[in-house]
Amino acid sequence: MQKYISKEHIVAMEKQNRVHFVNSLGGFKSVVLVGTVDNAGNTNLAVFSSLIHIGANPALMALILRPSPPERDTLNNLLETGFYTINHINEDIYRKAHQTSARYDKDVSEFDETGLTPIYKQEFQAPFVAESFVQIGLTFKEKIDIKINNTIMVIGEITEVFVPQNCMSKDGFLDIEKANTITCSGLDSYHTTKRLDRLSYAKPGKEITSLISDYFE
Amino acid sequence: MQKYISKEHIVAMEKQNRVHFVNSLGGFKSVVLVGTVDNAGNTNLAVFSSLIHIGANPALMALILRPSPPERDTLNNLLETGFYTINHINEDIYRKAHQTSARYDKDVSEFDETGLTPIYKQEFQAPFVAESFVQIGLTFKEKIDIKINNTIMVIGEITEVFVPQNCMSKDGFLDIEKANTITCSGLDSYHTTKRLDRLSYAKPGKEITSLISDYFE
Numbered sequence: 001m002q003k004y005i006s007k008e009h010i011v012a013m014e015k016q017n018r019v020h021f022v023n024s025l026g027g028f029k030s031v032v033l034v035g036t037v038d039n040a041g042n043t044n045l046a047v048f049s050s051l052i053h054i055g056a057n058p059a060l061m062a063l064i065l066r067p068s069p070p071e072r073d074t075l076n077n078l079l080e081t082g083f084y085t086i087n088h089i090n091e092d093i094y095r096k097a098h099q100t101s102a103r104y105d106k107d108v109s110e111f112d113e114t115g116l117t118p119i120y121k122q123e124f125q126a127p128f129v130a131e132s133f134v135q136i137g138l139t140f141k142e143k144i145d146i147k148i149n150n151t152i153m154v155i156g157e158i159t160e161v162f163v164p165q166n167c168m169s170k171d172g173f174l175d176i177e178k179a180n181t182i183t184c185s186g187l188d189s190y191h192t193t194k195r196l197d198r199l200s201y202a203k204p205g206k207e208i209t210s211l212i213s214d215y216f217e
Numbered sequence: 218m219q220k221y222i223s224k225e226h227i228v229a230m231e232k233q234n235r236v237h238f239v240n241s242l243g244g245f246k247s248v249v250l251v252g253t254v255d256n257a258g259n260t261n262l263a264v265f266s267s268l269i270h271i272g273a274n275p276a277l278m279a280l281i282l283r284p285s286p287p288e289r290d291t292l293n294n295l296l297e298t299g300f301y302t303i304n305h306i307n308e309d310i311y312r313k314a315h316q317t318s319a320r321y322d323k324d325v326s327e328f329d330e331t332g333l334t335p336i337y338k339q340e341f342q343a344p345f346v347a348e349s350f351v352q353i354g355l356t357f358k359e360k361i362d363i364k365i366n367n368t369i370m371v372i373g374e375i376t377e378v379f380v381p382q383n384c385m386s387k388d389g390f391l392d393i394e395k396a397n398t399i400t401c402s403g404l405d406s407y408h409t410t411k412r413l414d415r416l417s418y419a420k421p422g423k424e425i426t427s428l429i430s431d432y433f434e
Contacts, residue, residue: 003385003433004339005378010276017389022273024391025353025378027247027305028400028410029270052269052281053246055366056239059227062281064269088244091413095425102419113421122221136242141365148359148372149272155365161222161242168220172234173403174241183245183400183410186390188417188428191410193245196308196399198406202319204330208312211405216220 024186031184033097034063035085035118035127036077043118043127044073045110047097049184051086059158061086061138064151069103075152082140083125084156087132090180094190124160133179135162169213173198178215241403248401250314251280252302252335252344253294260335260344261290262327264314266401268303276375278303278355281368286320292369299357300342301373304349307397311407341377350396352379386430390415395432 010018030051036044048071050064065071078084089097096114104110111118111127118127121135128135137160144153167179183191198211227235247268253261265288267281282288295301306314313331321327328335328344335344338352345352355373362369384396400408415428 001382002379003382005380006339007276007374007376010375010378011274013389015274018276019273020386020389021391022276022375023270024389024393025276025351025375026268026270026278027249027393027398028245030244030246032244050269051243052267053240053243054281054363054368056236057228057232058366059224059235059239059242060366061243064271064279094413095416098416099419099425102421102423104421108421122223134242144361144363146271146361146372149275149277151271153370155363157224158227158239158242159224161227162219163222165218165220169237172230172237172241173406174238175406176241176244176402177406177408181244181402182413185393185398185410186415189390189392189394189415190413191394192413193400193402193408193410196311196407196409198403199312199315200405202316204319204321204325206319208316 020186028183028185028191031089031182033087033089033100033129033132034074035087035129036074037126038077038080042107043109043111044077045100045116045129046070046074047100054155060141060155061158062153062155064153066151070101073106075154078140078154081125084138085126085128086136086138087129088134088176088179088181090133091182091192093131094182098188121162122160133164134176134181136160166215166217168216170216173213175213237403245400245402245408248306248399250304250306250317250346250349251291252304252346253291254343255294255297259324260326260328261294262317262333262346263287263291264317271372277358277372278375279370279372281370283368287318290323292371295357295371298342301355302343302345303353303355304346305351305393305396305398307350308399308409310348311399315405338379339377350381351393351398353377383432383434385433387433390430392430392432
């Protein structure tokens with residue numbers, strides 16, 4: 001049976017129920033760990049489910065951030081240094097990743113608190129998560145204020161990528177399911193995935209076919 | 218073995234390979250059908266994987282759009298009427314959903330071409346997809362130009378929601394896996410999900426526990 005929920009119902013919900021409900025409506029989301037460090041060397045690690053692809057050339061990604069803790073430390077650090085990392089989450093680390101959402105004081109590193117390992121690579125000035133299989137280094141490009149609800153969109157350019165060699169398909173597709181990347185829904189639900197298919201480029205009047213991924217070894 | 222790919226490698230990739238690669242890096246994404254109609258009554262349906270949660274109060278979602286076809290028709294229609302629908306995709310309709318990404322002429326409706334069914338509900342002025350189990354009606358609120366790569370962010374407020382009654386948890390969480398919602402990665406890879414767990418609200422020094430979802434019937 002289908003249930004109808006209007007704007008008036010949403011507004012009347014108890015606050016935490018509304019947050020759960022509206023977050024769930026967005027569908028399955030990318031869930032990643034964002035690694036930063038301030039100029040004094042204090043590291044920070046925070047889980048985000050607001051990552052979005054902006055474009056491939058230049059290679060741009062955006063995050064939506066709230067100006068309150070714990071997201072504020074990530075924002076301050078990436079603005080201070082100009083660098084941050086995005087690390088995919090796998091089944092082995094999702095509980096630790098979730099724990100980074102706790103409101104730790106600024107001088108406490110979520111790496112220390114959760115046991116995840118900061119690692120510096122290729123002279124990039126922000127820490128990657130060693131336990132992550134897909135690690136991305138970004139340079140801050142632009143901050144856009146979303147005034148309608150006082151949130152912030154941060155756009156960065158991808159400058160370093162580390163991925164498992166055997167998950168790279170010859171057509172450029174990266175098989176993140178093979179790389180054990182997981183997804184989330186709502187605020188707190190974590191999911192593995194199972195591929196249905198890869199589909200060919202759609203054209204009017206032409207039947208879609210299945211793509212076979214051919215990987216580098 | 219881990220493979221290192223720098224900005225220089227990405228820039229040097231063949232164009233379509235780069236599009237596949239960079240899209241894959243964003244992780245698993247929400248994939249939805251956006252339904253619109255122009256003032257003359259011509260319907261449009263387009264698949265998007267750029268949906269993002271902006272806030273719960275007011276209940277806001279954003280889409281990133283490109284100013285080129287086929288996304289241009291969606292943008293024009295929702296600006297013309299002020300209304301659009303977001304419809305979750307399930308395993309039964311994902312191939313039809315993918316087909317809506319073909320570049321049909323403006324006077325051709327993707328509903329007709331794919332066999333998906335437009336349905337009008339609650340006097341809302343944009344068509345929902347009858348075959349979708351999670352249907353959301355939105356009112357256009359704001360358009361933000363992302364100048365760095367000439368894309369557009371459209372923010373809308375959720376005013377109508379239709380969901381399966383037995384997927385609503387008593388704490389507000391909507392179990393979209395139970396509602397058969399699927400996810401995508403890259404440009405063309407579709408996936409079902411399997412829940413690992415729902416986790417409790419994280420606090421410093423407190424162990425995370427599993428949440429049990431208690432559904433309405």
